[in-house]
Amino acid sequence: MTIEPDTKDWTWVLRRPCPECGFDTQSFAAPAVPEMIVANAAAWRDMLTGPGDLRRRPTPDKWSAVEYGCHVRDVFRLYDQRLELILSRDDPLFPNWDQDATAVAERYAEQDPAVVAAALPEAAQAIASRFAGVTAGQWQRTGRRSDGASFTVETFARYLIHDPIHHLYDVTGQRA
Numbered sequence: 465m466t467i468e469p470d471t472k473d474w475t476w477v478l479r480r481p482c483p484e485c486g487f488d489t490q491s492f493a494a495p496a497v498p499e500m501i502v503a504n505a506a507a508w509r510d511m512l513t514g515p516g517d518l519r520r521r522p523t524p525d526k527w528s529a530v531e532y533g534c535h536v537r538d539v540f541r542l543y544d545q546r547l548e549l550i551l552s553r554d555d556p557l558f559p560n561w562d563q564d565a566t567a568v569a570e571r572y573a574e575q576d577p578a579v580v581a582a583a584l585p586e587a588a589q590a591i592a593s594r595f596a597g598v599t600a601g602q603w604q605r606t607g608r609r610s611d612g613a614s615f616t617v618e619t620f621a622r623y624l625i626h627d628p629i630h631h632l633y634d635v636t637g638q639r640a
């Protein structure tokens with residue numbers, strides 16, 4: 465069995481708490497996002513260097529811890545590029561990204577958990593630093609996804625931070 469492609473539109477997390485992981489994207493001030501990203505990355509690093517079989521899929525259609533770790537690392541990298549676009553251009557259209565095709569092409573399942581554990585916090589630090597540099601006047605700059613969803617820097621930040629928190633829940637079963 466393979467992973468079901470995730471084509472769901474998750475922008476509803478901007479309007480109500482997530483019933484799965486329990487995280488509420490409206491429960492914090494946007495400038496807190498950089499420290500939330502760094503704290504989340506530390507939890508991933510601890511988990512990816514901790515005990516347990518990090519390559520085991522709990523069920524054949526669910527990613528293993530290392531596969532989720534690769535995904536979160538790449539989300540941080542991709543969203544840092546998108547954030548750079550929003551801050552440097554007027555209402556840019558983000559290049560499309562197929563997360564499931566990337567997982568196959570980059571062989572997530574075969575990646576070394578120790579290497580991912582080091583790379584994920586680096587990617588997190590990069591985007592956290594860029595968010596930390598957002599000025600008061602920049603939070604309402606806009607960008608668009610290829611599916612038509614439109615974000616401000618603020619909604620982009622709230623949307624982004626749910627992803628690694630939700631996937632940590634996917635792996636640990638501990639709600640936000």
Ligand SMILES: [Zn+2]
Nearest residue numbers: 482484485630
């Ligand atoms: Zn969630």
